[in-house]
Amino acid sequence: MSRVLNVNVGILGHVDSGKTSVAKSLSTIASTSAFDKNPQSKKRGITLDLGFSSFVINGSLPQNNNYDRIQFTLVDCPGHSSLIRTVLCGSQIIDIMLLVVDVTKGFQTQTSECLVIGAITCEQMVVVLNKCDLLPENTREQQIEKVRRITKPITVCK
Template identity: 65%
Template sequence: MAAGSAPPRVLNVNVGVLGHIDSGKTALARALSTTGSTAAFDRAPQSRARGITLDLGFSCLRTALPPQLGPGPGELQFTLVDCPGHASLIRTIIGGAQIIDLMMLVIDVTKGMQTQSAECLVIGQIACQKMVVVLNKIDLLPEAKRQSAIEKMTKKMQKTLENTKFCGCPIVAVAAKPGGPEAPESENPLGVSELIEVLKSQAYLPSRDPSGHFLMAVDHCFSIKGQGTVMTGTILSGSVSLGDNVEIPALKVMDDYSVIGRSLFKKETNIQIFVGLKVKLSTGEEGIIDGGFGQSGKFKIRIPGGLKPETKMLLSAASKKKSKAGKGDANKEDESSKNDSAQPVTITLLFKRYVFDTQKKMIQS
């Protein structure tokens, strides 16, 4: 680049990778990406242990700027948002869908539309304007019948989409990881270059408003050893430059009519089953379970009659005690917990489950 000349512009388009669990979304993101973030490709130990995507993954693909995005030198960056496919992680999927401009619906070509495929399609119709269907795992089809099977599945998908906003959208057949997860890395993916060209043809300039105060919704938060906490997100308004100071507002997790509960459910519990059930605090107030917070096991309780002043004092004291205990005071915190309860207000949930209830609902007595 000549001295004094402006750097080539980089236009960014957020592409969501959505689909049913085990359809090969993460393998596709890996095959497409030129750069992976610290949150890409299921690097979290929990994801590796369970063999599924548990959180949003971020990576990017940089390619030449297509003609429809304007003349002049520049690059097009596709930021790939790899969303989980498991039904219990639907809130995380919705969180990812809120920030995408273009959606890739990944379909296992040997299975077609599945339950979460349909759910992702509904989310896509709300969240974005354009979609590309990716028929993945074509390497599992017998080579002699591969082309006819792809054509048959393509017609099925076209029929499925004909009454949606994505009617007539591109459908591309690929094998992101031929041979499956255990196959050697030397195996080259099939159809990925064709998919990139289709993505380029569907790319458009999203509407971004740089005016107003800087406001960013946090989409992902993680820590890097030796560096600290990193937050990534979507800028809703305004702009920010390198070296600027930003304010991170503190959220008030408790008011006069709600509290946050913990340790009543396991982290993997689907708290939606318990929404609407009545609970009772050890201080006498009665409440209703409003919902959970992702996969943390925590949940919100609404107190219609409001909290008693003495209950608020107990909860405030417990919160202050917890915040004062730093990482180096873990042993002191454990010792003090034995002598003085670290959670003075307990929650009681009483219910009975009818054995022959066909809907398997939680029924309170």
């Protein structure tokens, strides 16, 4: 019998930073609530509720000898400030957080709020620099490095 370790990954960030796009690109299994299927989400062009999707990594896991696979359940959280309660509810079930940053805009208000939520609710955080392809080629490396410098000192402690 196959044993599966589930890891809940929260995807948080400022509104329109590309959180749902990141979830779509990583996912192989989508729930009925994944990727803004809510008609109001489509109409308004924003995530209104939590979306769930997942992907699985097969193979032996030396650090977890009892498991054959890891399933990563992605919890796509809204980024709009008026939906912070939904984000807080979603953050209660996450083990690790992806903080999505739109590099064309840098850190914004909800990015900072999500950083605080992550520091309180999870032990590990990965900063995802998104939309790098939208930067002009001649300034791309400079702008990416600027955001990297801001995120480098980020440490999450629980």
